[in-house]
Amino acid sequence: MKHISFHLDFISPYAYLAFEHLPQALEGSSYSVAYRPVLLGALLKHHGQLGPAEIPAKRSWTYRHVLWLGQAHGIPIRMPATHPYNPLPHLRLALATSADGDISRQVAETVFRDVWRSGEEPGDATRLAALAASLRQQRDAGGDAVKSQLKASTDDAIARGVFGVPAFEVDGRLFWGFDGLAMLRAYLRGEAWFDGPDWAAADQRPSLLRSSNK
Known part of the structure; x- marks a missing residue:
C-alpha cells in the first residue's frame, strides 16, 4: 500500500475538485491518504x-475552467460569493479537529463543500460559526498551537518542494494539480515509465532564464 500526503488549501477550486475526484481517479489502487492543510498564499x-x-x-x-471541470466530471460546484477570500479561518477550523496536522477525509469534505457548494460568502461570521459547530474540535481554532501547526505544515511542504495545491506526495515524488491525478494513478499502478530517464532527467538541463538576483 502506498501512502499519499495530499497538501490542500480550501481556497483552491482545483484542490476541491481533486478531493472529490480522488476516490474515482485512484479506484483499484492500494493507497492511504493524509489530508494536510497548508496556506497556499505562503507557498x-x-x-x-x-x-x-x-x-x-x-x-x-x-x-x-473549474465550473466546466465540475460539470464534466459530475462534481457539484458553485463559485463562492467572493473569491479570493481569506482561507485562514477554514484552515484553522479544520486543523483544530486534529492533533498532528493531518485531518480526516470527513473534515476535509465538510469544509470543502461548505465553501464550494453553497455559492455563499465563505467568510460570513454566521456561516463560520455554523461550520465550527459541525466540526468536532480538539483544539482552539484561534489558539497559538493551531496557528503554529499551519505554519509548520506549510514550511514542511515548501521544504518538500510543494509549490501549489493540490499537491500529492508519495515515495518522495510530487504530483501537482487536478490533472496530475491521472499521472498519480499511473505511478500507483507501477508504470515502468516512472523508473526511466524521462522522470529522472526531465529537469536536468541548463536554463536560459536569468536569476532574479543577477
Missing part, C-alpha cells in the same frame, strides 16, 4: 508566484 510568496486570481485574464479563465 506562492515563497516561490515568487502570483495566484491565478491575481492575474485578471487568468482569473476569468480559472473560474470558467
Whole structure:
C-alpha cells in the first residue's frame, strides 16, 4: 500500500475538485491518504508566484475552467460569493479537529463543500460559526498551537518542494494539480515509465532564464 500526503488549501477550486475526484481517479489502487492543510498564499510568496486570481485574464479563465471541470466530471460546484477570500479561518477550523496536522477525509469534505457548494460568502461570521459547530474540535481554532501547526505544515511542504495545491506526495515524488491525478494513478499502478530517464532527467538541463538576483 502506498501512502499519499495530499497538501490542500480550501481556497483552491482545483484542490476541491481533486478531493472529490480522488476516490474515482485512484479506484483499484492500494493507497492511504493524509489530508494536510497548508496556506497556499505562503507557498506562492515563497516561490515568487502570483495566484491565478491575481492575474485578471487568468482569473476569468480559472473560474470558467473549474465550473466546466465540475460539470464534466459530475462534481457539484458553485463559485463562492467572493473569491479570493481569506482561507485562514477554514484552515484553522479544520486543523483544530486534529492533533498532528493531518485531518480526516470527513473534515476535509465538510469544509470543502461548505465553501464550494453553497455559492455563499465563505467568510460570513454566521456561516463560520455554523461550520465550527459541525466540526468536532480538539483544539482552539484561534489558539497559538493551531496557528503554529499551519505554519509548520506549510514550511514542511515548501521544504518538500510543494509549490501549489493540490499537491500529492508519495515515495518522495510530487504530483501537482487536478490533472496530475491521472499521472498519480499511473505511478500507483507501477508504470515502468516512472523508473526511466524521462522522470529522472526531465529537469536536468541548463536554463536560459536569468536569476532574479543577477
